[in-house]
Amino acid sequence: MxxxxxxxxxxxxRRRRGRLLIVGCGxxxxxxxxxxxxxxxxxxxxxxxxxxxxxxxxxxxxxxxNLDDAVSLGRLAGLADRVLHLAPPxxxxxxxxxxxxxxxxxxxxxxxxxxxxxxxxxxxxxxGGARIDETRRANPSNxxxxxxxxxxxxxxxxxxVTGVPVTVLRVPGIYAFDRDGGHPRERLGKGLPVLAxxxxxxxNHIQADDLARACLLALxxxxxxxxxxxxxxxxxxxxxxxxxxxxxxxxPAPARVTRAEAPGVFSPMQMSFMNESRRMDNRxxxxxxxxxxxxPTPREGLLAVEE
Numbered sequence: 262m263x264x265x266x267x268x269x270x271x272x273x274x275r276r277r278r279g280r281l282l283i284v285g286c287g288x289x290x291x292x293x294x295x296x297x298x299x300x301x302x303x304x305x306x307x308x309x310x311x312x313x314x315x316x317x318x319x320x321x322x323x324x325x326x327n328l329d330d331a332v333s334l335g336r337l338a339g340l341a342d343r344v345l346h347l348a349p350p351x352x353x354x355x356x357x358x359x360x361x362x363x364x365x366x367x368x369x370x371x372x373x374x375x376x377x378x379x380x381x382x383x384x385x386x387x388x389g390g391a392r393i394d395e396t397r398r399a400n401p402s403n404x405x406x407x408x409x410x411x412x413x414x415x416x417x418x419x420x421x422v423t424g425v426p427v428t429v430l431r432v433p434g435i436y437a438f439d440r441d442g443g444h445p446r447e448r449l450g451k452g453l454p455v456l457a458x459x460x461x462x463x464x465n466h467i468q469a470d471d472l473a474r475a476c477l478l479a480l481x482x483x484x485x486x487x488x489x490x491x492x493x494x495x496x497x498x499x500x501x502x503x504x505x506x507x508x509x510x511x512x513p514a515p516a517r518v519t520r521a522e523a524p525g526v527f528s529p530m531q532m533s534f535m536n537e538s539r540r541m542d543n544r545x546x547x548x549x550x551x552x553x554x555x556x557p558t559p560r561e562g563l564l565a566v567e568e
Contacts, residue, residue: 278302281480282341282373284328284363285348286316288440289379292473293345294319295567304341306334306348328359331366339370343480346378346416350408357412364419372423377479378416379472380409382433382465382492388539390463392496395431395488395545403533417486428483430475430491433465433541436559439566440469445506449515453526455500460520462538464499465492468562471554478550489549492541495558499535502559509563 279301283290286305294303297320305321307313308328316323326333328348344367350357360378367373385393386402401407413429420427436443456462467475475491483489497505500517507514518526523535546552556562 279343280304280341282306282337282344283321284344284346286312286321287347288437288443289435289469289473289476290345290347291319292470293476294321296470296473296477306337328362331362334362334366335369337363337366338368342374344373344376345476345480346376347476350412353404355404355407355411357408357415360412360415364415368419368423372425375426375428375480375483376416376420377428377430377476377483378412379476379491380413380429380431381406382431382490382539382541383537384410384413384431385537385539387537390538390540392540392542394542395490402537405533413488420486426483426485428479428485429488430472430479431488431541432472432491433467435467435469435472436562437469437566438564443469445503445563446510446512449503449507449510449512452515454516454518455503456523456535457517457519458498458500460523461498461500462535463540464497464502464534465539465541466495466497466502466559467491467493468554468556468559468565470565470567471552471556471562474555475546475550475552478552482550484549487549489546490541490543491546492543493554493557493559493562494543496540497559505559506563509560 281301282304284306286307299320303321304324305316306324306326310325313323324336348359350359383406384399384401385397386400399410401410416427438444472491503515524532556565
């Protein structure tokens with residue numbers, strides 16, 4: 262038609278790009294950004310003005326907002342067609358008011374097409390070392406885990422009411438060689454012991470870049486109102502995990518202490534992890550998201566650093 266100004270191919274590509282909001286763009290969120298490599302338009306909510314330049318350099322559009330201040334979340338409504346919720350609850354109480362405020366903000370305009378939430382395996386409490394799948398009933402043993410259960414319930418109920426598919430990833434211990442505070446060599450370097458083998462507990466792990474891949478696949482393929490174990494294939498006692506890391510990093514193996522000795526050595530927070538033992542079944546993650554773990558056990562992942 263004369264006078265028509267058809268959109269250029271570059272304009273059409275921009276229109277087709279997905280729009281993602283990352284809430285709580287810490288280490289895992291930054292890995293998601295690297296893996297997307299500019300293919301989507303990504304907004305990153307941060308409560309720290311000091312992180313604006315870092316987020317922008319990583320390819321995100323920074324948004325200043327605080328999940329503890331509902332007024333500051335007004336710009337989130339209708340902003341993105343997918344939301345990745347990585348923000349932890351506050352440090353007190355048994356409910357997650359931060360998630361409540363986020364959902365209120367998202368509900369003020371067109372709701373997203375999908376929401377993924379990174380929860381914690383701690384919602385199960387102690388399972389006595391049993392191998393568990395996602396049908397296992399949550400049984401939190403502390404307020405920290407109760408807050409996560411509350412967040413999961415809020416999100417799944419919101420999804421049912423609004424029609425938004427919500428996928429919950431229950432995440433165990435995250436590690437990576439280049440993750441601050443997230444590699445066993447740091448604890449080994451402090452000379453901290455582990456439990457004696459007869460007192461030890463099973464722990465579960467996921468390499469941080471594999472978790473970022475799981476988050477992205479969940480945003481695209483995650484079933485509605487579904488829980489998935491974002492865990493690797495390993496079944497390691499905690500002490501064996503640290504001994505493996507010591508061997509791979511060329512560090513001395515940690516000393517062993519009995520459970521009776523442990524309260525005099527470890528903090529209450531550390532003891533809470535040593536009072537829970539479980540082995541997470543990840544078959545649903547691999548089947549439903551079609552995720553192929555790059556680091557199926559810590560043996561492959563402990564020294565890995567992705568470009």
